[in-house]
Amino acid sequence: MTQNHYDVIIVGGGVSGAALFYELGRYTNVKKICLLEKYESLATLNSSGSANSQTIHCGDIETNYTLEKARKVKKTAKMVEKYCLQHGYENSIMFSHQKMALGVGYEEVDYMKKRFREFKELYPKMEVYDRAKLAEIEPAVIYDENGRERPEEIVGVGSQGEYTTVDFKKLSVSFVDNTLRIEEKITDIFFNNQVTHIQKLGSVYHIETTMSQFTADFVVVNAGAHSLYLAHRMGHGLDYGCLPVAGSFYLSTKKILNGKVYMVQNPKLPFAALHGDPDILVNGYTRFGPTALVLPKLERFKPGTYLDFFKTLRFDMNIVKIFMDLLGDADIRNYILRNFMFEVPYVNKKLFIRDARKIVPSLQESDITYAKGFGGVRPQILDKKNRKLMLGEASIQPEGEGIIFNMTPSPGATSCLGNAYRDVKLICEYLNLEFDVERLKAELVEETPLQGDRT
Numbered sequence: 106m107t108q109n110h111y112d113v114i115i116v117g118g119g120v121s122g123a124a125l126f127y128e129l130g131r132y133t134n135v136k137k138i139c140l141l142e143k144y145e146s147l148a149t150l151n152s153s154g155s156a157n158s159q160t161i162h163c164g165d166i167e168t169n170y171t172l173e174k175a176r177k178v179k180k181t182a183k184m185v186e187k188y189c190l191q192h193g194y195e196n197s198i199m200f201s202h203q204k205m206a207l208g209v210g211y212e213e214v215d216y217m218k219k220r221f222r223e224f225k226e227l228y229p230k231m232e233v234y235d236r237a238k239l240a241e242i243e244p245a246v247i248y249d250e251n252g253r254e255r256p257e258e259i260v261g262v263g264s265q266g267e268y269t270t271v272d273f274k275k276l277s278v279s280f281v282d283n284t285l286r287i288e289e290k291i292t293d294i295f296f297n298n299q300v301t302h303i304q305k306l307g308s309v310y311h312i313e314t315t316m317s318q319f320t321a322d323f324v325v326v327n328a329g330a331h332s333l334y335l336a337h338r339m340g341h342g343l344d345y346g347c348l349p350v351a352g353s354f355y356l357s358t359k360k361i362l363n364g365k366v367y368m369v370q371n372p373k374l375p376f377a378a379l380h381g382d383p384d385i386l387v388n389g390y391t392r393f394g395p396t397a398l399v400l401p402k403l404e405r406f407k408p409g410t411y412l413d414f415f416k417t418l419r420f421d422m423n424i425v426k427i428f429m430d431l432l433g434d435a436d437i438r439n440y441i442l443r444n445f446m447f448e449v450p451y452v453n454k455k456l457f458i459r460d461a462r463k464i465v466p467s468l469q470e471s472d473i474t475y476a477k478g479f480g481g482v483r484p485q486i487l488d489k490k491n492r493k494l495m496l497g498e499a500s501i502q503p504e505g506e507g508i509i510f511n512m513t514p515s516p517g518a519t520s521c522l523g524n525a526y527r528d529v530k531l532i533c534e535y536l537n538l539e540f541d542v543e544r545l546k547a548e549l550v551e552e553t554p555l556q557g558d559r560t
């Protein structure tokens with residue numbers, strides 16, 4: 106074997122790759138692991154703090170999650186919280202804000218109250234905020250520009266005093282730093298190494314990068330939208346196509362909101378509904394977004410990747426059918442059109458402000474600017490076999506092959522440790538390694554079983 110041989114190679118140094126690097130290093134007896142990253146540092150794409158909404162999505166204010174999905178998401182979200190608490194990262198990587206989902210108008214208020222009754226068992230700190238309480242804790246959602254109360258019925262459902270916000274770039278860096286400190290293992294990271302080719306010869310994977318060559322017994326590709334690109338090149342995941350949906354933000358130069366304010370979401374759309382919250386990277390000023398716009402490239406704010414997009418889409422009649430179905434739905438059609446207009450200079454702010462005023466009725470055009478350089482790309486997966494846009498994350502795990510490809514649209518950053526846990530189990534089984542599950546559970550998994558929680 107060459108010097109560049111590893112037990113496991115992880116492709117991609119975003120929060121998913123970094124979390125897996127950490128779990129493999131800390132909880133298994135693997136001897137040599139390596140992380141290969143295309144750019145000069147960790148988390149420069151979707152896991153960067155300016156690319157995403159910085160939210161720990163634990164299922165309480167995400168109104169498109171079913172109770173079952175919320176239960177799963179909560180478990181993985183708590184892993185991030187427990188990790189940060191264990192290492193003392195409060196107020197440096199993880200922050201606490203009040204949070205709520207806002208129901209506006211009779212139908213949404215009714216829906217939010219019903220949802221509260223269903224979900225409160227899972228979220229003991231969840232509360233209902235009536236108009237008077239909202240005026241006290243989040244006054245901007247109640248008063249218009251003349252200081253008058255908005256006329257619609259309104260309710261907030263959320264909680265206070267919980268960890269809600271993470272700088273996912275700093276989290277990624279902490280995962281890697283903590284792994285590099287482990288002395289009894291070889292834990293390497295190579296930047297500026299874009300993986301161009303992966304091939305299995307016998308039982309060993311041969312990996313070519315723009316700088317070097319490596320071999321590994323197991324490979325996990327956590328390369329965002331490029332995971333599917335690399336999978337296709339190896340003949341895996343051919344039933345999937347990737348639809349890159351960019352998300353942009355608008356930024357105010359004021360602290361308008363005290364905490365995270367989400368809205369009731371359209372369950373047909375996999376993207377987080379427009380929300381407003383304090384940006385931990387920009388002085389706590391309020392950030393609104395994200396928008397949703399299909400872009401013909403796999404990486405935001407980086408040159409190229411147009412060709413990669415066309416290759417990864419694998420355009421055929423199944424894709425046409427999925428698009429026709431999406432455009433056939435009036436809600437989705439209007440949503441796509443409106444979000445397209447949010448990116449068109451001059452009209453964008455005027456239109457965006459109309460939507461954002463549902464959260465902050467007093468908001469003026471002069472209060473916000475298009476946040477240049479903010480935003481990322483959600484690699485949404487098109488399931489060609491079932492002719493559907495998939496709503497969440499996807500993982501391709503060809504049986505007995507020793508390779509995994511992960512595609513992670515939202516809430517992929519929240520579930521980084523949960524996804525890594527799933528992959529570590531598969532890796533250890535395949536390579537016959539020991540996995541100290543008890544230690545991982547003690548450190549990262551919330552202990553308290555909930556009433557009605559079967560697992």
Ligand SMILES: Cc1cc2nc3c(=O)[nH]c(=O)nc-3n(C[C@H](O)[C@H](O)[C@H](O)COP(=O)(O)OP(=O)(O)OC[C@H]3O[C@@H](n4cnc5c(N)ncnc54)[C@H](O)[C@@H]3O)c2cc1C
Pocket residue numbers: 116117118119120121122141142143144147148149150151152153156157158159160161162273298299300301327328329330331332351352353395480481482483512513514515516517518519520
């Ligand atoms: C607008 C928006 C808002 C979001 N808000 C939230 C939120 O509030 N909460 C949440 O949990 N999630 C959110 N998400 C989702 C979250 O950002 C992603 O799920 C998460 O960052 C994905 O991490 P990753 O490591 O899988 O991918 P990425 O962060 O995209 O990292 C992939 C890495 O792979 C590298 N790479 C790519 N190709 C190669 C190659 N060939 N060789 C080597 N390296 C390669 C890239 O350079 C990159 O570093 C949001 C996403 C968007 C776009």
